[in-house]
Amino acid sequence: MSDIYCSLRQLSVTYRRDKNNAAAALDRIDLDIAAGERLAIIGESGSGKSTLARALAGLLPEGTKITGEMLWPALGHPPRPGRDFGFVFQDPGTSLNPVLTIGEQIAEGARRHLGLSWKQAAIRAEELLERVRMPQPGKALRAFPHQLSGGQRQRVAIAAAIAAKPALLIADEATSALDVVVQAEIVRLLDGLVREDGMTLLFITHDIALASGFVDRIAVFRHARLVETGPVRPVLSAPVSDYTAALIASHRDLATPPLIEELAP
Ligand SMILES: Nc1ncnc2c1ncn2[C@@H]1O[C@H](COP(=O)(O)OP(=O)(O)OP(=O)(O)O)[C@@H](O)[C@H]1O
Numbered sequence: 001m002s003d004i005y006c007s008l009r010q011l012s013v014t015y016r017r018d019k020n021n022a023a024a025a026l027d028r029i030d031l032d033i034a035a036g037e038r039l040a041i042i043g044e045s046g047s048g049k050s051t052l053a054r055a056l057a058g059l060l061p062e063g064t065k066i067t068g069e070m071l072w073p074a075l076g077h078p079p080r081p082g083r084d085f086g087f088v089f090q091d092p093g094t095s096l097n098p099v100l101t102i103g104e105q106i107a108e109g110a111r112r113h114l115g116l117s118w119k120q121a122a123i124r125a126e127e128l129l130e131r132v133r134m135p136q137p138g139k140a141l142r143a144f145p146h147q148l149s150g151g152q153r154q155r156v157a158i159a160a161a162i163a164a165k166p167a168l169l170i171a172d173e174a175t176s177a178l179d180v181v182v183q184a185e186i187v188r189l190l191d192g193l194v195r196e197d198g199m200t201l202l203f204i205t206h207d208i209a210l211a212s213g214f215v216d217r218i219a220v221f222r223h224a225r226l227v228e229t230g231p232v233r234p235v236l237s238a239p240v241s242d243y244t245a246a247l248i249a250s251h252r253d254l255a256t257p258p259l260i261e262e263l264a265p
Helices: 049-057 102-113 118-131 137-141 150-161 182-197 210-213 233-236 244-253 259-261
Strands: 002-013 026-034 038-043 065-071 086-090 168-172 200-206 217-222 225-231
Touching: 002 049, 026 049, 026 200, 026 225, 038 049, 038 210, 049 065, 049 168, 049 200, 086 150, 102 118, 102 137, 102 150, 118 137, 118 150, 150 182, 168 182, 182 200, 200 210, 210 217, 210 225, 210 244, 210 259, 217 233, 217 244, 225 244
Parallel strands: 038 200, 038 217, 086 168, 168 200
Antiparallel strands: 002 026, 002 065, 217 225
16 A cells, blocks of 8 residues: 555535535545545536645635544645645636746745755756746746746646645646647646656546546545545446446547547457
């Protein structure tokens, strides 16, 4: 059994505004995340996926009620933003600062968390832009976010997220705003980066077909509950819950290639 990076035990989260009707955004979640695994968190809108990501990242709004346990056996403490985990959001247009150059935003994390000088951090920023396969990385360093395409901005957001070499990368619908071709490129990029660096990846998406093409394990959420979890192949070929079966069937109708390959005899 691989080392556990994070253990959730009966984790429940209720936002302040939900307290009157007592509807929890996460309801008694038991989940282990292994160090170095690529885990997809799947579910429809409102199922609690982002709440899980924010709970792990310590980014829930003040006043949110959290019960149960979140344990970090390897780290011994909750992960620190930027240092222990990187976070890639759906919309890089809002996560990137419009008035800082691309180089400044990537260098900042490396400087702050790795103790590099600005000069060293600038060199690291250019290396990171090469790693995320940004065209003309030297030129991109001096560009501002609005001068880049959506896919390029997401590459920058990924570079910034991994600048301080975190052990955990959380990608919350990181490809949902992109067209399918760019989406596939970004998934390939994430896959390559986490493999090379041995990072743990939490890939949050409503798209079971997209995730099943590259992750190790799937956790399916519905109405704040974890309805199913397991390695990709058994979950796809013999789902335990009707909901997961329906998700797979809807994709089968759409003839999504990665899922069809997985299901082929
Ligand atoms: N800041 C908040 N305050 C109050 N309620 C919230 C807040 N954020 C989310 N919720 C509620 O918590 C529930 C779970 O939301 P969450 O964003 O975790 O779902 P999700 O699966 O990530 O959905 P989506 O894919 O649409 O982002 C929803 O009912 C949502 O309305």
